[in-house]
Amino acid sequence: MSLIIDVQQVTKKYGNNTALNNVEFSLESGAPVALVGPNGAGKTTLFSLLCGYIQPTSGNINILGHSPGNSALFGRLSALPQDAQLDPRFSIAMQLNFYARLQGMSSKQAKIDTLRVLDMVGLQDATKSLPAELSHGMRKRATIAQALLGSPEIVMLDEATAGLDPANAKEIRAIVAEHADNVNFILSSHDLNELERLCDRVLYLESGHLKQHQTQDNNVNTRYITLRVKQAYQDLIPKLSIIPSVEKIEMTQDKEYLLTINSALSANNVEIDLLKILIKNNWLYSHIINGKTLENQLF
Ligand code: ADP
Numbered sequence: 001m002s003l004i005i006d007v008q009q010v011t012k013k014y015g016n017n018t019a020l021n022n023v024e025f026s027l028e029s030g031a032p033v034a035l036v037g038p039n040g041a042g043k044t045t046l047f048s049l050l051c052g053y054i055q056p057t058s059g060n061i062n063i064l065g066h067s068p069g070n071s072a073l074f075g076r077l078s079a080l081p082q083d084a085q086l087d088p089r090f091s092i093a094m095q096l097n098f099y100a101r102l103q104g105m106s107s108k109q110a111k112i113d114t115l116r117v118l119d120m121v122g123l124q125d126a127t128k129s130l131p132a133e134l135s136h137g138m139r140k141r142a143t144i145a146q147a148l149l150g151s152p153e154i155v156m157l158d159e160a161t162a163g164l165d166p167a168n169a170k171e172i173r174a175i176v177a178e179h180a181d182n183v184n185f186i187l188s189s190h191d192l193n194e195l196e197r198l199c200d201r202v203l204y205l206e207s208g209h210l211k212q213h214q215t216q217d218n219n220v221n222t223r224y225i226t227l228r229v230k231q232a233y234q235d236l237i238p239k240l241s242i243i244p245s246v247e248k249i250e251m252t253q254d255k256e257y258l259l260t261i262n263s264a265l266s267a268n269n270v271e272i273d274l275l276k277i278l279i280k281n282n283w284l285y286s287h288i289i290n291g292k293t294l295e296n297q298l299f
């Protein structure tokens with residue numbers, strides 16, 4: 001796997017306000033990466049630095065072997081801001097065609113690429129539509145199509161599903177998942193469940209500081225199971241604690257438990273032992289997750 005982004009000791013100050021403080025990370029090409037953090041944490045500042053819209057106060061950023069904003073990156077990296085708008089006066093295809101031409105494509109190439117990206121987001125029938133004739137979700141997909149013009153290697157989507165109903169948000173996630181083999185997506189979102197499903201790696205920003213999280217634990221013997229049950233059952237913790245490889249059980253929230261599994265303690269299949277105990281006690285579960293939820297990793 002090759003390094004696509006290398007950020008070294010990057011600090012960004014706006015006057016006396018430090019938006020990013022000595023941020024360091026590197027990303028290899030692969031599964032989507034999540035950028036998470038509360039409002040004001042510095043996510044937009046980081047996106048803007050990676051795009052070359054603003055310069056760091058100190059530190060270095062290297063993207064695909066170049067500095068952000070370098071003309072060598074045109075067409076290789078794209079970003080979709082959360083509030084990206086379509087022009088209400090022109091059809092979807094006309095607008096995408098225009099942006100493709102701006103990337104330097106010939107008229108013929110631009111038409112072909114416009115149809116390709118509209119097909120990628122399931123809008124092949126909406127080429128002649130004006131933005132006002134599309135639903136909110138379809139307009140969002142059209143802006144994602146714009147970000148995919150020219151087949152960039154890195155695509156950054158800022159809050160791509162914010163404000164969408166669950167069905168439309170699911171469609172956007174499906175687009176990302178479907179194309180993640182060919183595109184390195186960086187996604188910011190407030191929806192931790194969404195990022196958990198799509199991303200292997202999480203960059204967590206808090207007050208300008210970066211904390212990194214892997215959705216998989218690196219310790220070969222230790223793993224986690226998250227169990228959510230339908231009701232609060234008495235004796236659940238002592239009864240599950242007899243499973244030989246269960247090292248610890250914590251209640252993470254109402255009716256949700258985090259089991260720390262140490263596979264060195266027993267070769268038994270812990271999931272089977274767990275299900276047997278649930279069935280024997282007539283306890284109903286709503287889900288069993290292999291690993292920690294992202295929420296439990298971060299907070
Ligand atoms: P996020 O996208 O995570 O909400 P931002 O990157 O927008 O965070 O903001 C990080 C911090 O930098 C905040 O304290 C914000 O007020 C400040 N900030 C962002 N942009 C500017 C700017 N153009 N001028 C001054 N301060 C800014």
